[in-house]
Structure formats: structure tokens, C-alpha cells
Amino acid sequence: xxxxxxxxxxxxxxxxxxxxxxxxxxxxxxxxxxxxxxxxxxxxxxxxxxxxxxxxxxxxxxxxxxxxxxxxxxxxxxxxxxxxxxxxxxxxxxxxxxxxxxxxxxxxxxxxxxxxxxxxxxxxxxxxxxxxxxxxxxxxxxxxxxxxxxxxxxxxxxxxxxxxxxxxxxxxxxxxxxxxxxxxxxxxxxxxxxxxxxxxxxxxxxxxxxx
Amino acid sequence: xxxxxxxxxxxxxxxxxxxxxxxxxxxxxxxxxxxxxxxxxxxxxxxxxxxxxxxxxxxxxxxxxxxxxxxxxxxxxxxxxxxxxxxxxxxxxxxxxxxxxxxxxxxxxxxxxxxxxxxxxxxxxxxxxxxxxxxxxxxxxxxxxxxxxxxxxxxxxxxxxxxxxxxxxxxxxxxxxxxxxxxxxxxxxxxxxxxxxxxxxxxxxxxxxxx
Numbered sequence: 001x002x003x004x005x006x007x008x009x010x011x012x013x014x015x016x017x018x019x020x021x022x023x024x025x026x027x028x029x030x031x032x033x034x035x036x037x038x039x040x041x042x043x044x045x046x047x048x049x050x051x052x053x054x055x056x057x058x059x060x061x062x063x064x065x066x067x068x069x070x071x072x073x074x075x076x077x078x079x080x081x082x083x084x085x086x087x088x089x090x091x092x093x094x095x096x097x098x099x100x101x102x103x104x105x106x107x108x109x110x111x112x113x114x115x116x117x118x119x120x121x122x123x124x125x126x127x128x129x130x131x132x133x134x135x136x137x138x139x140x141x142x143x144x145x146x147x148x149x150x151x152x153x154x155x156x157x158x159x160x161x162x163x164x165x166x167x168x169x170x171x172x173x174x175x176x177x178x179x180x181x182x183x184x185x186x187x188x189x190x191x192x193x194x195x196x197x198x199x200x201x202x203x204x205x206x207x208x209x210x211x
Numbered sequence: 212x213x214x215x216x217x218x219x220x221x222x223x224x225x226x227x228x229x230x231x232x233x234x235x236x237x238x239x240x241x242x243x244x245x246x247x248x249x250x251x252x253x254x255x256x257x258x259x260x261x262x263x264x265x266x267x268x269x270x271x272x273x274x275x276x277x278x279x280x281x282x283x284x285x286x287x288x289x290x291x292x293x294x295x296x297x298x299x300x301x302x303x304x305x306x307x308x309x310x311x312x313x314x315x316x317x318x319x320x321x322x323x324x325x326x327x328x329x330x331x332x333x334x335x336x337x338x339x340x341x342x343x344x345x346x347x348x349x350x351x352x353x354x355x356x357x358x359x360x361x362x363x364x365x366x367x368x369x370x371x372x373x374x375x376x377x378x379x380x381x382x383x384x385x386x387x388x389x390x391x392x393x394x395x396x397x398x399x400x401x402x403x404x405x406x407x408x409x410x411x412x413x414x415x416x417x418x419x420x421x422x
Contacts, residue, residue, distance in 0.1 A: 122403070128416045150420065157417035160410050165401045168409070180401065187398040190376045190391065192333070198379070199371050205339045206368035209361065 006093040007194070008036075008115075009185050010101050012108035013123030014153040016135050018169050022123060023102050026178040033185075034092045036101040039065065042080035055085065073103075073110035084111070098185055105156045112162055119188045121181060122163040126170065128153055134171075217304040218405070219247075219326075220396050221312050223319035224334030225364040227346050229380050233334060234313055237389040244396075245303045247312040250276065253291035266296065284314075284321035295322070309396055316367045323373055330399045332392060333374040337381065339364055345382075 013019050027033055039055040041062050050056055057065075062081045065071050074083030084101060092099050101111065112120050125131045131153055135146045160166060165184055169177050192199060224230045238244060250266040252273050261267055268276075273292045276282050285294030295312060303310050312322065323331050336342045342364055346357045371377060376395055380388050403410060 124413060128413065128420060154417035154421045157414045160413060161403060163403050165398070166403050166406050166410060167401055180397075183394045184398050184401065186391075187376070187395050190378055190395065192372060192374050192377050195377050199377060202335060202339065202371060203368045206365035209339060210365045 004096045006034075006096050006098040007185060007189055008089055008093060008099045008101060008118050009181075009188070010103060010108050010111050010118055010120040011123060011181065012103055012105050012120065012163070013169075014125070014128075014131055014149075014156055015104065016131060016149045016153070017123050017125055018134070018174075019102055019123055022169060022174055022177050022181065023100065025174050026100075026181055029175070029178055030182050032098065034097045034099050036084055036089055036099050038082055039071070039085050040080060040082045042082075055088075072101075072114065073107050075107060082107075098189075105159055109159060109162065117193075119165065119184065120163045121165045121167055121184060122160050123167050123169050123177075123181075124160070126168055128157070130171075215307050217245075217307050217309040218396060218400055219300055219304060219310045219312060219329050220392075220399070221314060221319050221322050221329055221331040222334060222392065223314055223316050223331065223374070224380075225336070225339075225342055225360075225367055226315065227342060227360045227364070228334050228336055229345070229385075230313055230334055233380060233385055233388050233392065234311065236385050237311075237392055240386070240389055241393050243309065245308045245310050247295055247300055247310050249293055250282070250296050251291060251293045253293075266299075283312075283325065284318045286318060309400075316370055320370060320373065328404075330376065330395065331374045332376045332378055332395060333371050334378050334380050334388075334392075335371070337379055339368070341382075 011019060011023060023035070027035070037051060037053075037055060039057055039062065041057060041059045044050065044053070044056050048054065059081070062074075062083065065083065065085065066074060070086050071083040072086050072089065074081060076082075084103070084107070089099050089101070103111065108120055111118060125134060128150065132146065132150055135141055135149055141149075167177060167180055167184075188194070222230060222234060234246070238246070248262060248264075248266060250268055250273065252268060252270045255261065255264070255267050259265065270292070273294065276294065276296065277285060281297050282294040283297050283300065285292060287293075295314070295318070300310050300312070314322065319331055322329060336345060339361065343357070343361055346352055346360055352360075378388060378391055378395075399405070
């Protein structure tokens with residue numbers, strides 16, 4: 001891996017845990033990060049922008065991406081496909097940009113299995129009780145929707161063990177939380193395995209001097 | 212591992228790479244870190260303080276530490292023993308303090324082999340040529356000593372591959388370098404494996420809610 005290549009980082013967490021808010025804060029503080037854009041076969045909603053919200057494609061096009069192994073992961077929800085295009089991520093990484101993949105836990109699980117070297121961060125409130133408090137205090141969700149989200153979170157909890165990092169999204173500490181995610185990414189870039197150009201240059205300089 | 216337990220971090224690097232300066236800067240900025248104190252059988256020099264510079268002990272006492280497996284690593288140089296006492300490190304970690312172990316590369320190698328979970332940082336100048344420049348510009352070392360240090364660095368270089376992180380000590384960037392070491396330690400504390408209390412509390416909360 002070239003030293004100047006960007007790094008891909010997975011950010012996941014319970015539905016309703018505030019992933020979106022934290023990532024928006026992170027991008028305000030560090031606009032150099034690039035968000036991975038998903039591809040979908042569903043129709044654009046009003047205000048959704050092609051290439052920003054999603055890449056909107058036909059079912060045929062999507063199935064070709066699957067066949068050609070051009071998706072990092074994909075899933076079907078409510079009759080529509082959603083996936084992570086490999087090329088978008090690869091192109092940005094090759095140009096030295098660090099890419100963030102905000103993804104729900106099933107998709108994150110697929111990425112972790114297929115790309116074990118990718119650091120994966122699980123964002124969580126301090127407890128599920130606190131998750132429920134937060135969902136209720138939003139006052140935008142129906143009781144049924146809240147129960148659905150909590151039930152989903154209960155199924156997701158055991159999979160936290162598969163992640164590399166766990167970050168607690170404390171109430172009123174969004175800036176600290178975003179900065180910690182930034183630090184995780186920057187620290188991952190200092191791993192010896194990501195700096196083989198530098199390490200091998202030092203080793204080769206040592207060999208020449210030892211002759 | 213309890214969540215409130217401190218973390219042990221190894222900081223190593225070429226002899227003459229400025230480990231001492233960077234760690235002093237780190238401790239100025241973050242005095243909460245505790246430096247591991249080595250135990251030795253050599254006599255104290257003037258200005259050396261028992262329990263700060265070293266724990267000064269007899270040969271008999273040291274050999275008892277070896278026999279009872281109470282040293283994380285040890286070595287003999289010029290007829291004197293030097294080692295890292297396990298109890299000092301363990302006691303500080305148990306009290307929630309983060310411990311730094313500044314150690315030369317042979318000792319670091321022993322620690323990495325025996326405790327593979329301990330994050331190990333290799334501190335390096337951008338190149339060996341730059342290491343030589345820095346040694347020369349100090350004007351405190353004889354030509355022979357400089358040559359010795361460079362020859363030692365050449366032997367050490369291939370072992371960089373065994374470390375978890377490589378941090379470049381750029382000229383005039385000591386504060387940034389110290390802060391990066393601080394960030395590495397703080398990020399390592401967010402590893403899922405170091406937060407099993409939190410993860411298992413979430414899993415257990417999820418199980419109770421799923422009944």
C-alpha cells in the first residue's frame with residue numbers, strides 16, 4: 001500500500017444513535033474527509049441530488065455491478081437495492097483522500113468480513129436506555145417506530161464485538177466525539193503496515209550503510 | 212480487562228532519535244502519564260534518584276526477580292542487569308494510570324513478543340541520513356560514538372516491521388510528535404477489546420429487553 005493512499009474507515013452504530021449528526025460535525029471540523037456515496041435502484045426523493053445523496057441507477061445496471069464484483073457490499077430493502085460502489089471509494093483513496101463509510105450494521109458486518117484491514121468504529125449512546133430517551137426526546141417518531149428501532153438495536157448489540165473501536169456518543173459532547181473519530185483515522189494512518197514505503201526506505205538505507 | 216484499567220504503551224526508536232526529548236514534551240503536555248521505572252544492579256550515578264531514575268538493587272535481588280518471573284523483560288549490559296519490573300507497571304495500570312515504557316529496541320522486541328496486545332510505537336527521524344545529521348549537530352558526541360550509533364540503527368531498522376505504529380519525529384515538530392503519541396494511546400483505549408465491560412453491558416441490556 002502506498003503511503004500517500006487515503007484510508008477507508010467504517011462508521012456504524014445503532015439506528016438513531018446520532019451517526020449522521022456526529023459525521024456532519026466531523027465534516028464541518030475536517031472537510032477534507034470524503035463520504036462514500038451509495039448506489040441505489042430506488043427513485044430519488046425531492047431534494048436528493050444524484051452523486052451526492054446517492055447514485056441513482058436502474059435495476060439492470062445494479063445487477064451488472066453485482067455480477068462484475070464492483071460493489072463492496074449490497075443489500076435489498078423493500079424491493080430496492082442499496083450498495084457501496086468500489087470504484088468511488090478506490091478512486092478517492094488513490095488520490096490520497098480519506099473516505100468515510102457511514103453504514104448500518106449489516107452492511108458494516110459485510111465490509112468487516114471482506115476487508116478485515118478496514119478500521120470499523122461502532123458509535124453508541126452510553127446505554128440502550130439512553131438511546132430510547134434520545135429517540136423519545138426527538139418527538140418526531142411514533143411509538144411504533146421507537147419500539148422498532150429499539151428492537152433492532154437489541155439485535156445489533158452482540159455484533160459490537162466484531163468492531164475495532166467503540167466510541168460513546170455522550171450527550172452534549174458531539175465535538176469531542178467527532179474529534180475522537182478524526183483521531184482514530186489519523187492514528188490508523190500511522191500503522192506500520194500502512195507505511196511500508198517509509199519502513200522499507202529506512203531498511204534499504206540501513207542495508208546500504210552496512211556494506 | 213476492566214474499562215478503567217490504564218494502558219501500557221511501548222515507545223522505542225533508534226538510539227539518538229530523540230525519544231527522551233519527545234517523551235519529556237509529552238509529559239509536559241500530559242502529566243497524567245506515568246513513566247515505567249527500570250530496575251538495575253549498577254551503582255547510582257550522582258543526581259540519580261532511587262525510584263525515579265531507577266530502582267537500584269543487588270544482584271541477588273535482581274536474580275530473584277528473574278526466577279520469580281517478576282520482570283517484563285531484562286538484559287545484561289557491561290556486567291550489570293537492567294529490567295522492567297512487572298509490579299510497578301501492574302500497580303499503576305490497576306489504579307487507572309497510563310504507563311509509558313521508553314525502551315531500546317531489543318527490550319521492546321521482548322515486550323512485543325511476550326505481550327502482543329501492548330501497542331508499540333517506533334519513533335524515527337525521516338531517514339538515517341537525518342539521524343546522522345542530528346547526532347553531528349549536537350556536537351556532544353565523538354566521531355566514534357556517532358559511528359557506533361549509526362551502525363546500531365542500521366541493525367535495528369528491519370525490526371521496525373514488528374511495531375504497531377511508526378511515528379516520524381520531524382525536525383522542529385516535537386509538539387506535534389508528542390501529541391500524536393498521546394492520540395495513539397487515547398485511540399488504543401477505544402479498542403473494543405479494551406472496553407468489554409461497556410460492550411457486555413450493552414449486550415446484556417439488549418438481552419433483557421428482548422425477553
